[in-house]
């Protein structure tokens with residue numbers, strides 16, 4: 001039976017050779033006008049819907065409502081526009097161009113909304129310590145739905161830090177303690193060390209996309225604009241060298257995935273997207289929204305409570321400089 005699912009859409013443009021060289025040299029590149037206006041409009045609409053219906057993780061862990069910060073992850077499991085963007089848009093094709101591997105799987109996506117005046121910074125960090133995976137073939141696309149400058153929370157990077165051996169403690173916007181690899185040292189705040197390090201960021205317009213790898217150090221300030229929200233999303237893709245490597249205090253996986261430590265990321269939680277989506281991996285999701293597993297949610301809520309972190313909490317912190 002022929003596969004009825006669409007193939008990944010061709011991009012309105014590919015990365016140029018120069019952009020790819022910059023990415024390899026610096027660990028990050030800002031590609032202007034990579035996504036078309038229709039995609040950005042779709043995402044804006046979809047994000048409003050996702051904000052109305054945050055997942056349990058978004059609601060009870062990532063949100064800082066009173067400060068104007070909202071986040072959520074694995075949104076594609078519940079919202080069809082995110083699903084279609086993750087699986088069938090130009091992003092899988094672009095991820096294939098970047099990673100160059102025979103197959104590409106969708107890792108996950110996440111959003112970071114900082115309303116006008118939101119003081120919540122994204123502390124400097126590397127992404128790999130957050131994740132219960134090992135491997136290097138991971139590409140993140142950071143997409144902004146609003147014009148951003150450094151002052152309105154544009155993302156900044158330490159150029160070349162993807163080559164560093166150091167690994168720093170994972171840390172979320174708001175410095176939450178439940179998702180940190182506590183064995184690692186805290187990252188320096190590179191925003192205060194611009195003289196010593198090659199810190200780079202861009203004024204960006206919707207359609208511009210930052211491509212970056214799993215190790216490069218990055219962070220962003222709160223949104224100092226009084227008038228404009230800063231709505232950003234990251235879509236992440238991986239190649240076959242990325243495997244499941246569960247560790248304490250890393251990003252929770254609230255859907256059953258059936259993977260054992262050492263297994264390549266694949267299956268219903270990390271479906272193949274290139275050269276095409278595999279019907280069996282996404283059949284349930286194509287049939288409708290897939291809520292997370294109650295068992296996994298229960299275990300995560302227990303972990304939150306054990307970390308002293310409840311839905312109506314004042315958050316604990318491992319960091320002396322976290323002032324709530």
Ligand SMILES: O=C(O)CCC(=O)C(=O)O
Nearest residue numbers: 112122127142220232234
């Ligand atoms: O948008 C932000 O402030 C954080 C983004 C980020 O850290 C990421 O996508 O890895």
